[in-house]
Amino acid sequence: MTVRSAVLRLGDDVELRGVIYRLTALDGDVAMLAVAGEAPVAIKVGSLLADETFRIVGTRPTLRRITGPSMLFDSLPTDVQEKARWMEGHMTEVLDGVPCNAAPGQTAKRTFDVARTSLRQREQAKLAELHELGETMSIGSLQRLRHAYEKKGVLGLVDRRLIRQTPLAGRTDQRVVDAILSVLEANTHQSSGTTDRLMRQVGKQLEAVYGPDIVPLPSRATFHRLIGKLAEGRHATGSARTRRTLAQQPEGPFGAVYPVRPGELMQIDSTALDIAVELDDGVIGRVELTAMVDIATRSIPAAVVRPTTKAVDAALLLARCLTPELMRPGWAQAASMAASALPYRSMKSIDERLAGAAAKPVIVPETIVCDHGKAYLSNTFKSACRSQGISLQPAHPDTPTDKPVIERTLQSIGTLFAQYVTGYLGSSVERRGKNAEHQAVFSLPEIQDLLDEWIVTGWQNRPHDGLRDPFTPSRVLTPNEKYAALLAVSGYVPVPFGAEDYLELMPAETRVINSYGVKIRHRVYDTAELNPFRGQKSGMKALNGMWEVRYDPYDACCVWIRNHHDGGWITAYWRHLSASPQPFGDDIWEYGRQIVAGRGTTSPSEDEIRTAVDNILDKASPPAEPRKRQRKDQRAAARNTAAVTAQRPRPHLDQQQPEHAPAPKPDPAAEPPEEQEVDAAKLAKIIPLKIYDPHKEAETWW
Incomplete structure (x- = not known):
């Protein structure tokens, strides 16, 4: 007896009026029946089912198997x-x-x-x-x-015993498991200890909640195995810093921002550089690295090394980001912008400053993400960002995932650059070599110059895994290649950064123009251009009639006074510029003022401060025989050395300098001749940064 099926499916064999057909298609209420050697027959489904001779003689097998391997x-x-x-x-x-x-x-x-x-x-x-x-x-x-x-x-x-999923804690009492998880949660911000300490804490908690001897603890070996399973990835007995970092990860999937043009989103941060440096002659110490990275291109437009990071360092880092990096003596020609993947000719036609520039792009930030460090939340850095129309976005507290790119970039600088430099201290004490600090031979300006050259030559031309093409994932771009691609696609054109824009990033104070000039930090600055304004008010009610003065903390030689009457800026030079035997910056001057004030003088004179500054510089000079120096003196002298040795060219305001002003230094980076501006493909080979011989480099440093 034939059993009629309740469902008619495509592929079923049906009998109609003595002929076996196969149901090949359904078009609305029309069924298509096909038989070998004949044309298909179209019949309404209602008529097919109502026919007395209709019956299903074979059904299509229903696939119930898993279609893919497990x-x-x-x-x-x-x-x-x-x-x-x-x-x-x-x-x-x-x-x-x-x-x-x-x-x-x-x-x-x-x-x-x-x-x-x-x-x-x-x-x-x-x-x-x-x-x-x-x-x-x-x-x-x-x-x-x-x-x-x-x-x-x-x-x-399959036999279920072979694929049985066992609980993570086995047959351990769930109350013990809950107590272990509670102790591990509380252990996040504690100092790291042993597993035995965790076992004691779990036992105390079980006694406090359930009473003594109510919930027995497992054996010591079983407890150690439980901690190994329940605390996996928590670093319960490992690094406390790593444990806190893992606890700060947000729950759920991480969000991501994908900027489509250079400067749309940038991140800034500081970290200790794992290199021992000669802060001054013979004084060894560590320094801090402050860097800014562009998320769209992974370029590092600016990075500075300082003994300590201050607010003015962050502001001047912004200025370096907006100005080209000039070629320096000794740099390979492959490091020039003319020989790089950057569109040198088109960019040079827009900004003439790029003539003789190194292969590092000029990027104008739109949004900068920073942490809650004092240097980044200071009024100096906020004002600098506000003057350039930059949005400053502080990250959430204790959330390193808000700025992961700069965090990883700083780590990469340590592994790709710092570990090859003589005096490398390692990322931690257990990684430090014996007497590693005694191998330091490079000074702070030398380390800065090495870092600048490595960024231009190494980092900007190194394929970055974060710059993979989504349509061709096997191809990895370099930061310079990504910048060149986005420059053409996004229509991004960096506007030349003028001298007045550069001055807007300098710290500002309000002063009165006296008969003797302008006094800032007990230093007197004067010039003949101030003659019409001596004893006069600026006319700015918001400034109480005083004048706006901009100064460079790393260059105490001159200041810039805004001309509120006629517009522009007036450059005034320090009155004791020719009397001081050595140049110094604002930090060394401020420290000298504190020394004199500590002697009981309420208002030290300028001459007294200058004498104290000279004494500090004498202490930092090479001694005839070794002697102990105070740590504070070493830091002040080190910041002064970094300031006066690695000064960038002052902004040119198209005005004549006075006779006592220092002559400007010639620009060592001349524009490459036209015949050297060859195609980038012919100069695609980049010379990598070599491993320096410290003793040889120390003798031949220019």
């Missing part, structure tokens, strides 16, 4: 996989009438034909067949296998 199944032994596949063929024969591993075109056996037999009849027939093959099981076991296969696929036919 990694858990593939990890099982071969004999287990083979038996599961063998049993899968029998289960699919019970369900569909034809085994899944049957040959193409194979028809169902009469005892398993789904059109003629019920599921119960097929199960009994399969049970008898398995008994003949030596596989003994009950009808209930066969049905459980069928249900497991329908739910999990071939993995349901």
